Each structure stands twice: as C-alpha cells, then as structure tokens.
Amino acid sequence: MTEDPFVAHRRLLFTVAYEMLGSAADAEDVLQESWLRWAGTDHARVRDPRSYLVRTVTRQALNRLRTLSRSREEYVGEWLPEPLLTTPDVAEDVELAESVSLAMLTVLETLAPLERAVFVLREVFDVPYAEIAEAVAKSPAAVRQLAHRARAHVAARQPRVRVSRSEQQAVLERFLAALHTGRVQDLLEVMAPDVVFVADGGGLAAAARAPVHGAERVATLLAGVDRSASRTTTVWLNGAPAARIDTDGRLAALSLVVADGRVTRVYAVANPHKLTRLDEPVALAR
Template sequence: MTTEDSFVAHRGLLFTVAYEMLGSAADAEDVLQESWLRWADVDPAQVRDPRAYLVRVVTRQALNRLRTLSRSREEYVGEWLPEPLLTSPDVAEDVELAESVSIAMLTVLETLGPAERAVFVLREVFEMPYGEIAEAVGKSAAAVRQIGRRAREHVAARQPRVRVSRSEQQIVVERFLAALHTGQLQELLEVMAPDVVLITDGGGVVAAALAPIHGAEAVAKLLARASSAVSESETTPVWLNGAPAARIETDGRVAAVSLVVENGRITRIHAVVNPRKLTRLDEPAELTR
C-alpha cells in the first residue's frame, strides 16, 4: 500500500481524532493537511502499523493546534460551542462514537487541558493502549494512566447523567420544534426541564446571548419571542454529531440546535448561530473509529 493509500484508508478515523480533540472541523482539516505533509516523507515499508503511526502524528499536530487555540478561545466573544457537523444516522449505530462526538460531550472536553483531552479521547473513545498514547503525547505510560484517571473523573462529573435512546431523542426534538412553531409558552415549558440551560454561540458575528440563560421560564419566554420569526418550513430535523437535532432558519440566518435530553425533557439547548461554524451542514461528515 502506498503512502497516499494508507492515509486515505484511515482518513475518516484521523479526522475524527482531530475533531474530537479540537471541536472544530476547520482546525481538524488543517491538522490533517499538516499530518499528510509529514506522512508523505515517510517510507511506508519502515512503518509496522500505519494506523497507529498516523494517529500519533495527528495527535501531536492536534496538541500543537490546541495550545495555539487556547488564547483565541479565551478571547472569544460570548459562549464558545463546538462546530456542529451534519452526520448520517449510521453514526448513531455506534453508541460510544455518537456519544463521544456529541455537542454535549465536546463541550465537556473543552474544559480539559490539552494533554488530558488527548489521553481521554485516545483511551476512552479509540481504546488505544497506554504505551501508544504515551508515545503520542510525549509522556510516560505511568503518567498517561494518571492523566486518564483524572480526565475520566472530570468528564463523568460533567456529562449528561442519563443516556437516552435515539428514538426518545427524536421524539423530544419533534416536540420541541412543534412547540417552537406555536410559540405557546406552556408547550415550551412542558418540553423543558425546570433547570434547563440555553447556550448560544454567535461569536460576535451575529446577535446571541453572551452568557448562558438558566431556567425554563426564562428560556421559554426567549424562545416564544423568537418563534414569531420562525415558520414551519424553516425548521428541519437533522442529524448533528450523531444525534437527532434541528436546523432552524430565520430571516436568512441559520441556527444548528442540539438538545440534551434526560427523562423525556430538555436539560440543555446548544444553539450555534455563528455562520463561520455552520459551513458543514450540507454534506455528512465521515466520522469513524
């Protein structure tokens, strides 16, 4: 197999690794380009396991990118959310993968340090041996085990408490869109948990709340006001990041809306309206592990 063939064969996996580490498809593509340039200089005959080798290269490039991105994200206007990706329903068939690329999980991963994020992704999602992870992140296997334990505890304390089925998620998305169409306050309140949180990401490019909005009443009132500009033809159920979600268009502006559902009600609404993050909604991304 040629150098190019090996890279192409593993491209879906490599993109998924980079995307989970960065939360940005654009940055993940840049990492893949940088990784390809390094791989192109390698003699494939000298590489025993091209998959593991390529994952190491991508991990190192993603770590470099994460460190340079940290300052720009600190200076980001308003709330920062991951870049949503259109996905096929097939991604949801791999439950672990779908959970790992969900907007909710990527938001939690954003609270980890670069090394912790890399170790968590490579170990918990891609099940890489500690020795290979150690080579990828430039630390000892013992240190990687400690980092992995801390990262697991950190994520477990912040991720959604209940895993819902795909069908339950679809039902709640449909109820949410129906309530949004009517704009009736009571219907919106019924589909949301009392402690629901709405997070919007406009990036300073378009109008969006600069801080999370807490509580069903406050969120429902905001959505009821916004619903007057939304017609039924402008709301589309879609698959985003491996889960049922919604694409909403108002006055020519698009919002990608992902919901976290627990016990049949919405506990978190992630709405990305920054147009720079909405360029990947026309063709399903290839996510695999």
C-alpha cells in the same frame, strides 16, 4: 494497487482530530499537516501505519489546540463546538455518537489539552497507554494519571442519562412544535425545570452571551424570538437528531440533551463560520 494507509484511515484520523479540537476546519488543517509529514516518511519503516498516523495526528492536534487556547479565551460569548451533519448510521455506534455529541465536546473543552488528548485516545479509540505515551511525549505512568483525572472530570460534567434515538426524536419534535407556537407554556411543558440554554453567535449573530438557566427564563427567551419567517428542518447532527433553522439567509443549529422525556440542555450555534458543514454529511469512524 494497495490503498495508501492515510487514505484508508482518513475517516478515523479526522474523527480523532475533530474530537480533540471541536472544529472541523481545524481538524482538516491538522490532517493536511499530518499528510505532509506522512508523505515525507519512509513508509517501509512503519510497522503499523494506523498507529503511526494516529500518533502523528494527535501531535499536530495538540499543537493546534495549544495555539487556539488564547483565541478561545477571547471569543465573544460562549464557545460551542462546530456541528457536523452526519448520517444516521453514526448513531448505531453508541459510543462514537456520544463522543462526538455537542454535549460531550463541550465538556471536553473544559479539559487541559493533554488531558483531552489522553481521554479521546483512551476512552473513545481504546489506544494502549504505551502508544498514547509516545504520542504525547509522556511516560505511561503519567498518561494513566492524566486519564484518571480526565475521566473523573468528564464524569462529573457529562449528561448521565442515555436515551434511545426514538425518544430523542420524539422530544425534539415536541420541542420544535412548542418553539413554533412561541407560547411560554408550551415550551415549559417540554423542558426540565433546571434546563440550561447555551448559544454561540461569536459576535457575528444574535445570541445570549452567557448560559441561561431555568425553564421560565429559557422559555421566555425563546418565546420572544420571532420565527414567522423561519424554516425548521430535522437533521442528524453529531450522531443525534437535531434541528437546522433557516431564517432569511441566516442559519442556526439546535442540539438537545434529553432526560426523562424532557429537554435538559439546549445548544444553539448561530456563528456562521461554524455552520458550513450542514449540507453534506461528514464521514466519522472509530
């Protein structure tokens, strides 16, 4: 019996929706809505099920993104994407790993919904302009303009330095060791002078309400947190080595951006609603 195309392409469809929304919960809702539409379609009339399903998911994700924009504007403190536990093999696809990193997803949050959809489909999944135009109900010329604008926007904001997994892992371990000592000097030695710390507590967990800039300020903030009852585990989050911190039933996820052997950015997610995907790896695909 032939596998249903929706089932066959589910990992891809989830990845498209997640990259557009930054939320696994919302991505799952989009997949459910898309499945209902697929179930009501005459499959015999669909020449290319993969393309058809990507278009369907894109439309549903765009609808969801537009409805979410207001709630994210009213969000308490900084809004960060929902981290996902992934398997190490995701990192082997460098472009996929970069596209689902918390750093990139945070940059994508600054795009308008249409720009984000076009960027994700074109730059990550290499969808032809004509198919993107059909998915977003725009002309191919308009889609090319959106893609150009989105690329420039992302290029100006994304981390410019790629590091190997081994370097990322080594710097992460040094950072966690410094974090464990709670000494400002130890933290300063592993962070770049212009490091930025971004935390997301959503009003439900203790977290800085705005980004903290500069090594001195970040080190002082982190050194002041009592982690004597914490257990830190190195995990793979969004295709890169990261950390899970358990403290008396509370959970946090830490993801780092590394350049020249030092931490340039720290993303800390403590909102419990965003930490439900840290026990079972999520399958992602391009």
